[in-house]
Amino acid sequence: MKRLNVGMLGTGFMGRAHSNAFNQVGRFFELPCQPVLKCCYGRNVETLKAFQKTWGYEEIATDWRALVESDEIDLIDVCTPNFLHKDMVIAAAEAGKMIVCEKPLAMNYAEAQEMVAATEKAGVPTCVSFCYRRNPSVMLFKQIVEENRIGRPFHYRATYDQDYTISSKVPVGGAALWRLDANVAGSGVTGDLLAHSIDCAEWLNGRISRVCAHTEIFIKERTNAVTGEKTPITIDDACMFMAIFENGSVGVFESSRYARGRKNFNTMEMNGENGACYFNLEEPEYLQFFRYADPKTGLKVEDHLTGWQKILVTNSEHPYMNRYWVPGTVIGYEHYFINQIADFILQASGGTPVAPVPTIADGARIQKVCDSVIKSAQESRWVEIE
Numbered sequence: 001m002k003r004l005n006v007g008m009l010g011t012g013f014m015g016r017a018h019s020n021a022f023n024q025v026g027r028f029f030e031l032p033c034q035p036v037l038k039c040c041y042g043r044n045v046e047t048l049k050a051f052q053k054t055w056g057y058e059e060i061a062t063d064w065r066a067l068v069e070s071d072e073i074d075l076i077d078v079c080t081p082n083f084l085h086k087d088m089v090i091a092a093a094e095a096g097k098m099i100v101c102e103k104p105l106a107m108n109y110a111e112a113q114e115m116v117a118a119t120e121k122a123g124v125p126t127c128v129s130f131c132y133r134r135n136p137s138v139m140l141f142k143q144i145v146e147e148n149r150i151g152r153p154f155h156y157r158a159t160y161d162q163d164y165t166i167s168s169k170v171p172v173g174g175a176a177l178w179r180l181d182a183n184v185a186g187s188g189v190t191g192d193l194l195a196h197s198i199d200c201a202e203w204l205n206g207r208i209s210r211v212c213a214h215t216e217i218f219i220k221e222r223t224n225a226v227t228g229e230k231t232p233i234t235i236d237d238a239c240m241f242m243a244i245f246e247n248g249s250v251g252v253f254e255s256s257r258y259a260r261g262r263k264n265f266n267t268m269e270m271n272g273e274n275g276a277c278y279f280n281l282e283e284p285e286y287l288q289f290f291r292y293a294d295p296k297t298g299l300k301v302e303d304h305l306t307g308w309q310k311i312l313v314t315n316s317e318h319p320y321m322n323r324y325w326v327p328g329t330v331i332g333y334e335h336y337f338i339n340q341i342a343d344f345i346l347q348a349s350g351g352t353p354v355a356p357v358p359t360i361a362d363g364a365r366i367q368k369v370c371d372s373v374i375k376s377a378q379e380s381r382w383v384e385i386e
C-alpha cells in the first residue's frame with residue numbers, strides 16, 4: 001500500500017496523542033494509504049530520541065524547516081506550542097504538504113489569516129485538531145441536531161473546567177507549563193479550552209454573532225521554571241462569556257483551571273423546542289437526550305414515561321463504533337485522534353469521512369471568536385463578530 005510519510009513537529013502531550021493515532025489508524029479504518037511515522041522534530045535531542053524509540057519514528061530532525069521541506073515527507077503535523085504554529089503551517093503549505101495543526105490555530109486572528117492565505121494559495125488539505133468532535137457521543141449529538149430532534153434552539157451551554165493550576169507553587173514556563181505563558185500560548189483558558197467549546201458550539205448550533213466576556217487571573221505572579229525568576233501572569237485563568245447565536249438562541253460559556261475537582265470537565269448542552277441534548281466529557285461514552293416532540297410532525301410525545309435518556313454510545317449504529325469492539329465496550333480519548341486522522345485522510349483522498357474535518361479556515365474562524373471574547377473582557381463590553 002502507498003505510504004503516507006508523516007513529519008511530526010513536537011514531542012509533548014499532543015505529539016504523543018497524534019503519533020499513536022497515526023500508528024493505530026490503519027488497524028481500524030480502511031484507508032487508501034498507510035501512515036508511516038517517518039521523522040520527528042524536537043529541540044531537546046535526548047527527549048527526541050526517547051520519543052523516536054517509543055513511537056517508532058524512522059528518523060529524527062533538529063531543524064524543523066529541513067523536515068518540512070524534505071521531499072520524503074507527505075504530511076506535516078504541528079504539535080508544538082502555539083507561538084510556533086504560524087511559521088510551521090505556512091512553511092508546510094509552501095512545501096505542498098498535507099497539514100494537521102493543533103488548536104488553538106494561532107496566537108491571534110491576524111496570524112490565523114496569514115495561515116489561511118498560505119494554505120489556500122497552496123491548495124493543500126488541512127485539518128485543525130478539534131478532537132472532541134470525533135467522540136462518538138458528540139458526533140451523535142450532531143446527528144440528533146441534524147435530524148431536527150432538538151428543533152428550534154433556545155439555549156446553548158458549555159463548560160470546560162480543570163483544576164491543575166490552583167497551587168501558587170505551579171511554575172510558569174518550561175516544556176510542560178508553556179500554557180501559562182502568554183508569549184507562548186497567546187491566551188489562557190480561552191484558546192486552550194474554550195476554543196474546543198466554541199468549535200463544538202458553532203458546529204452544533206451555528207455561528208455566534210456577539211459575545212460579552214469577563215476573564216480573571218487568580219494568581220498574578222509565578223516562578224519561572226527556566227529562569228527561577230518571579231514572572232507576571234497575563235493569561236486568563238478563567239473566562240466566562242455570554243453569546244448570541246445567529247439563529248437567535250443564546251449561550252453561556254464558562255472555563256477555568258481553578259475549578260477544584262474538575263479534571264477535564266467539558267460539557268455541552270442544547271435545549272430546543274423539540275428536545276434537548278447534554279454531553280459531559282468526564283462520562284464520554286454517554287449522551288443524554290430529552291425527547292419532547294416528534295421531529296417530523298412537531299407534535300408532543302412527552303408523557304408520564306418521558307425523561308432524560310442516558311444513551312450508552314457503543315452500538316454499531318453509533319458513529320465510529322463499528323470500527324472498534326462489540327456493543328457495551330467503550331473507547332477512549334486516544335480514539336478521538338484516530339477517528340480524526342481517519343476522517344482527514346478519507347476526506348483528502350476523496351473518500352467518505354464520518355464528517356468533514358475542520359480546516360485551517362475553520363480554525364481561523366474559531367480564533368476570531370476567541371479574540372473577540374478576549375477583546376470583550378478587556379474592554380468590558382459586548383463585541384460583534386463580523
Ligand code: SOE
Nearest residue numbers: 013103162179192193196264
Ligand atoms: C490542557 O490541559 C489540555 O491538554 C488542552 O490543551 C487540550 O486541548 C484539552 O483537550 C485537554 O487539556
